[in-house]
Amino acid sequence: MAENVIAGNDFIRAFSEDASEPTFLTESRLAAWKLASELDLPFVDKTKIERWNFTKFDTFEGASTGISNEELAEKVTNLVDLDNQDANYYIQVDARPARLQLKKELRDKGVILTDIVTAAKEHTDLFKQYFMKDAVQVDEHKLTAFHAALVNGGVFLYVPKNVEITEPIQTIFVQADASKPLVNHVLLVADDNSSVTYVENYVSLDEEGAGIANIVEEVIACQNARITFGAVDNLSKGVTTYVNRRGHIGADSSIEWALGLMNDGDTINENVTNLMGDGSTGDVKTVTVGRGKQTQNVTTRVTHYGKASTGTILSHGVMKDKATTIFNGIGHIKHGASKSDAQQESRVLMLSKGARGDANPILLIDENDVVAGHAASVGRVDPVQLFYLMSRGISKQEAERLVIHGFLDPVVKQLPIEGVKVMLKEVIEGKVR
Known part of the structure; x- marks a missing residue:
């Protein structure tokens, strides 16, 4: 293992230097790589993942130069109107920034939309303040450490205090070559009294190749901020995927999640919303369709720390062929979070005799004077x-x-x-x- 760490150090230094990354980022990558060799895989309830490939790959492409519009596939351009001068978007192909557009009006207000490596270089203070600090920590387990060591793509969106963005911000992350790992990080920060709607797509162009995707997304709503977050994941069947979307919500703030989990490969999908402030709200709506022989584990957790916080979970899944999906829904009201409300509903629809779906609602209540409830069902049409x-x-x-x-x-x-x-x-x- 020590030899692998040493070899990895040289590898990380090489691609970090090639991307002209700041020294602090290189050093944090090296520290994370050492942790990745020491930590275990995350515990995933009711799904055995020990034999899944989350970390092995043949070729690695670090952050590199962009591509032309002509190289963008029709599958991508159908999602965004490149001729619309009022649209705000970022497109990435593998680890290469392909197109970015942010209206001057928003730039003048201090809104930042840029790729994750540029954020580390040009917005260092903000990057250091939020990157894998409050929402997701590097040392949680092997896959978060692996991510911090090898992140090679992603986006940073910062909305300053008192700025309300009325038009959606859209991102499209393309895995054009499945053999190249997609290690993607989204860092979205809505500062005090701000609001934003953000929508993303993960798209595979390589339908036959095999590879890995490691996606970590930190969504931070500061005091009295509003975030609407939509996503459609559609990676191919040969890609083993780990997705960790984490919300961190301050007082009187909210995050509304609408997630379409449509990957065709084996997937671990974790969505955690931490209601940190009093009066905070988290609403999570998730749909998934499983087919073929894929296995999915979808864990949705809303944890109440603040008083009078409200959390809702709605998960609907459709299973066909020999697909298996586990829905773990967890509502946790911590001690001190009085007058909070935790509700959840998980339902699975079976289309084939060989398909399997499990819905596991869990309520953990450590406080009095709260409201909580759950519903779950698994059945056929x-x-x-x-x-x-x-x-x-x-x-x-x-x-x-x-x-x-x-x-x-x-x-x-x-x-x-x-x-x-x-x-x-x-x-x-x-x-x-």
Whole structure:
């Protein structure tokens, strides 16, 4: 193991130097690499991940120069209007920044939208203040340390105090070559009294290759801030994926999550919302469709630290073929978080005899004077619903399709960008047929 650490040190120094990274980032990478060799994989309830490949790869591409518009695939350009001068977006292909546009009006107000390596170089104080500090820590387990050591892409979005952004900020992260690991970091900070809507897509262009994706996203809402966060993950079946989305919410602030988890490969998906301040709110809506032989573990946790905090979890999944998905929903009201409200609902719809879905709601209550509740169900398409639709002249196949879309619609309709919403509907359609 010591030899691997030494070899890794040389490797990290080389790509960090090639990207002209500041010394502090190089040193933090080296420290994280040492931790990655010492720490265990995270504990994932009800899913055995010891034999999954999360860390081995053949080729590595660090941050590098951008690509031209002509190289962007149609699959990407369909998601964003490159000719719209009023749109705000960032596009990345593998570790290469491809296109960035932020309106001058927002830049003049101090809004920052840039790739993660440029953020470390040009906005060092802000980067150091928030990068893997309050939301996600480097030493949590092997995969967070691996991430901190090898992060090679991602975006930094900072909204200053008292700035309200009315137009969505959109990002598209493309894995064009599955053999190159996607180690992507999103750092979104909404400062006091600010608001922003952020929507992202993860897209695979390499449908046949195999590889890994390690995604860590820190979403920080300071005091009286509002964040609406939408995402559609659509990586290919050969990619083993670890996703860690973490919300850190201050007093009287909120984060609304709308997550479409549509990866085709084995995936560990962790969404944690920490309600740190009094009067904070976290709302998490998640949909997923499993197919083939993939295994997914979707853990959604909302932890209440602040008084009168409100947390809701809504998770809907559709399973077909021999896919397996575990939904772990955890609402935790800590001691001191009186007058808080924790609610959750997890439902799984089975389309095939070989498919499996488990919904595991958990409530942990360490305080009196609170409200909490949960609901969970696993079952097949309701025959009464099918009968009603078929009695109106609709075929059984079309009736089943309509029921599935209605089942997933609570999250789909929350996405604020029409192109992304249409894309998610198309992905769902392709998966369930």
